Amino acid sequence: MGTVMSESLLAGGADLTVWNRTAAKTKPLVDKGAKAVPAITGLTDADIVFVMVSASQDLIDVVTGEGGLLSADRTPSVIVDCSTVSAEASSEVRAACRAAGVDFLASPISGNPHMVADGMGAIVASGPRETYDRVLPYLQLIAPTVVHAGPEEQSRLVKICHNLMLGMITQALVEVTTLAEKGGVPRGAFIDFLNGSVLGSTFIKHKGRALVERDYTPTFNNKMLRKDFDLGLGAARHLEVPMPVSSMVHQLIQTAIGHGFAEEDYAALFEVEARAAGMRSGDDSTR
Template sequence: MSGTRSERLGWLGTGRMGTVMAGALLDGGSDVSVWNRTSSKTAPLVEKGAKAVDSITELAGVDIVFVMVSASADLIKVTTGEGGLLSAERLPQIIVDCSTVSAEASAEVRAAAEAAGVAFLASPISGNPAMVEDGRGAIVASGPRETYDRVVPYLSMIAPTVVHAGPAEQSRLVKICHNLFLGMITQALVEVTTLAEKGGVPKAAFVDFINGSVLGSTFIKHKGRALVERDYTPTFNNKMLRKDFDLGLAAAREMEVPLPVSSMVHQLIQTAIGHGFAEQDYAALYEVEARAAGMLDGDAS
């Protein structure tokens, strides 16, 4: 899509991921107004041509509002809370939420939006900000098909892969399952890397071998580099991953699905947080594994 549509877009939440995603819409020629609780964080988007507004309700008069916030409570607050999107005199036609939140919170906001005559599309994104900026993100959406068909050109500006998963909250479960898988893959990687390393194999050699094998992937390449360098600069920190494991295990309990591996990894993430890695990237699971193997006794260098 070349940005020839005349719809006015709003973007609520300009953290690291929100800035990249909204920036992609601007790069595609869209008319975008932006709001963030810390107004200074909208500056990079304003430089690209966005219009910053002073309140959430000022976004409500646009056609489509995209939301990117940190947690379920934040989504509820910025949509149905006092001064939220649905409290404005003029309402958007569609709200598109790209956050990773619970299905329950999503359903609550969907019901409130639909009661106000506003369509709602749940559209969480996979990929860290750098990957999304490089064009390697993926979006899974759920909601009415006609709403998806109207919004998908904009979602396609943000990510090359956009999938419609169902009419309600199915995308929330897909994203949570995805993040459970991230944690499990990472734990598997740190275990086999630690075993090889303790046996005298340099970490870099082992990771290079894995990346050149049938197990190699973009994800293994990036996390492998983090393990080799013990660089835990956060792309997605352990507290955020723990939140998603909490959501995933809660969903599994509700649906009576056993998740033995996820349950174990959940406790290892908690252990990493207990060791002081709450705000660091979840690649720091290596620190827990290596210490358990008697290979480390101090902080990451």
């Protein structure tokens, strides 16, 4: 995702310097005009630094850890984090940035890399309004939809709610697809019908195709989705919000991981449902 975001910034004319813990991953960006630095502290000459990492602790480490962004003699004016992390980690990093005189904007992005590259990403941001207004032109280079949700960590909750809904919609899709297929309806025909109905959407189109092909090449794997459900259900407990459907889907994601689909795309929830329905794994006779 960080590569796709960087490509969008370069295409928009931004003067871009990049760093990755795996240095080889920066080469495609260097070939397109970016400058690569060997250490993350090399980014601090920039006024605005974007961060994209996989987990809460990664964000804490790259910003506040030894050799992190705040450890350099010069610090950036603004740090913009586009990862999906917990509100607690985001708040910790925000406090550290504030103490260092650095503005912090939590700006998680929605959409897999292919969709973001095709101009279908969405960003929800939270932090001081003046910081948001300053960074907005760059966010708009990355995604056509950019929304300001509040002054602190509200964007983290929005993104987690979004990913909870991804899991719930996917589980609903695999259930009805399995029912139709076991009743003799070709998977492709059923998905085509859904896409042409009021229920059709970009999401159903993409995930439906994955079900038809039983192609679970990961855009977002089950381990990552489980992490987001952990965060979402934790927020629900804190806010005393019942989440019966999310809780059930959480266990089905865990079941998919137990069946060996941890690193596969979460569309592999279809395999759990198909097995539970007594359908032979890999049986494409009704495609």
